[in-house]
Every structure is written in C-alpha cells, then in structure tokens.
Amino acid sequence: MDRVFQALGDPARRKMIDRLSRGPASVSELARPFDMTLAAVVQHVQVLEQSGVITTEKIGRVRTCRLEPRGLSAAERWISKRRATWERRFDRLEALLEETEEPTPPKKGSKES
Amino acid sequence: MDRVFQALGDPARRKMIDRLSRGPASVSELARPFDMTLAAVVQHVQVLEQSGVITTEKIGRVRTCRLEPRGLSAAERWISKRRATWERRFDRLEALLEETEEPTPPKKGSKES
Numbered sequence: 744m745d746r747v748f749q750a751l752g753d754p755a756r757r758k759m760i761d762r763l764s765r766g767p768a769s770v771s772e773l774a775r776p777f778d779m780t781l782a783a784v785v786q787h788v789q790v791l792e793q794s795g796v797i798t799t800e801k802i803g804r805v806r807t808c809r810l811e812p813r814g815l816s817a818a819e820r821w822i823s824k825r826r827a828t829w830e831r832r833f834d835r836l837e838a839l840l841e842e843t844e845e846p847t848p849p850k851k852g853s854k855e856s
Numbered sequence: 857m858d859r860v861f862q863a864l865g866d867p868a869r870r871k872m873i874d875r876l877s878r879g880p881a882s883v884s885e886l887a888r889p890f891d892m893t894l895a896a897v898v899q900h901v902q903v904l905e906q907s908g909v910i911t912t913e914k915i916g917r918v919r920t921c922r923l924e925p926r927g928l929s930a931a932e933r934w935i936s937k938r939r940a941t942w943e944r945r946f947d948r949l950e951a952l953l954e955e956t957e958e959p960t961p962p963k964k965g966s967k968e969s
Contacts, residue, residue: 748865752858757934764938766945810942819935821870822928825877829923832879 747818750794755779756787763797763810770799770806860931863907868892869900876910876923883912883919 750756759773774784788808791797796814799806863869872886887897901921904910909927912919 744870745865745867748861751931751935752861752865754858757857760938764941764945810938812939812942815935815939818864819932819939822864822932822935825873825923826925826928826932828877829925832877 744817744821746790746794747796747814750790750796751818753787753790756791759787759791759808760796760810760815763808767807767809770808773808857930857934859903859907860909860927863904863909864931866900866903869904872900872904872921873909873923873928876921880920880922883921886921 751760755777758776762768762773762776770784770788771781773788774781777784788797788799788806791808792799794814795811795817797808798811799808801807864873868890871889875881875886875889883897883901884894886901887894890897901910901912901919904921905912907927908924908930910921911924912921914920
C-alpha cells in the first residue's frame with residue numbers, strides 16, 4: 744500500500760496513469776508529453792510497475808504498459824473505508840444530539856443561553 | 857494532490873489517519889501506539905496537516921488533530937475517475953466485439969480457427 748500511494752505522489756506518474764486509463768501504451772508513447780529523458784521515464788514506469796498499479800510486457804523491442812486496476816482499487820478502498828468511518832461517526836453524533844435534545848422541550852430564550 | 861498521496865505513502869501516517877477517522881485526538885494520543893520519538897510523531901502530523909488531510913488546533917498546551925475529509929475525498933475522486941475511464945474502455949471494447957461478431961453467424965469449426 745505504501746508503494747501505491749508513493750507511486751501516486753508524483754505528477755508525472757499520475758499523468759502516465761491518466762494516459763493508461765485510456766488504453767495501453769508503449770514506454771515511448773508514455774514519454775511523449777514529457778520534457779524528460781527516456782531513462783527518467785523508464786524509472787517512473789518501474790516505480791509504477793513495482794507498486795502494482797501497472798503491468799508491462801516486452802515484445803521484441805517494445806515495452807507495452809497497461810493499467811492494473813486492482814492496484815488503484817486497493818488504494819481507493821483504503822481511503823473510502825476511513826472516510827466512511829469518519830462519516831458514520833458524524834451520523835452517530837447527530838443521532839446522539841437528537842436524542843439529547845428530544846426530552847427537553849424548547850424554552851423561551853433558550854437560544855441565547 | 858502530490859502532498860496528499862505522499863502523506864498516505866507512509867504506514868505510520870496511515871495509522872494516524874485510521875485513528876483520526878474514529879474521532880479527534882491529541883498529538884500524544886496519536887503517538888501512543890508508536891515506538892517513535894514525539895519529535896518524529898510531530899513531523900508526521902505536520903506532513904498530514906500540510907497535505908490538507910488533517911487540521912490541527914492548539915488550545916493551551918494541547919494540539920488536537922482532526923481528519924479533514926475533503927483532503928481524502930480529493931484523492932479518492934482522482935483514483936475513481938481513472939478507474940472509471942479504464943472500465944468504460946472495457947465496456948466499449950466489449951460492445952465493439954459484440955457488434956463485430958453479430959453479422960457473421962458461427963461456422964462449424966470456427967472455434968479452432
């Protein structure tokens with residue numbers, strides 16, 4: 744999980760994921776929009792592959808990169824679980840407030856107290 | 857967005873987010889489960905705060921940390937958008953395959969071809 748989030752923590756790598764979400768691409772296709780050496784691109788591709796967010800396959804001289812959605816899903820689930828816990832907490836607090844408020848009918852001037 | 861994912865790319869910080877998803881906590885409460893100096897914990901808290909994933913408030917000598925769900929939501933949305941694009945691509949490919957297959961009725965032995 745560390746590796747997935749670390750892979751996502753770089754704008755160039757996120758741009759590569761963005762490209763790959765629209766379909767597989769060779770390393771040189773991935774490199775095209777960047778003002779970066781091919782060696783730097785290859786390094787980013789390796790970080791993405793090691794994190795499990797993409798897979799690559801070399802056929803002849805061309806390495807094709809593909810998004811591996813299970814890597815992204817794991818990260819997405821980790822976040823959404825924490826957000827859900829946090830939201831449930833608020834629902835409980837709200838319910839508790841309603842319960843506490845119900846028995847005592849509103850008094851005159853209670854707004855100012 | 858870089859900072860959010862970088863903040864999430866550390867197991868100690870994810871554990872802190874986990875704790876804060878269940879409610880606010882002071883820095884010393886956050887430090888409790890870790891075998892770490894308070895200075896190291898404070899540094900992690902700063903990374904989390906600078907990323908926008910948590911907010912902190914100092915009252916007297918106690919700094920209270922709170923989850924800021926908008927930070928997490930942004931990261932979650934970034935991921936789910938790419939996953940959705942990727943899934944739509946597959947839906948389109950499937951539809952295209954169905955269209956291509958329909959006009960030609962299955963032939964004997966076509967499985968082997």
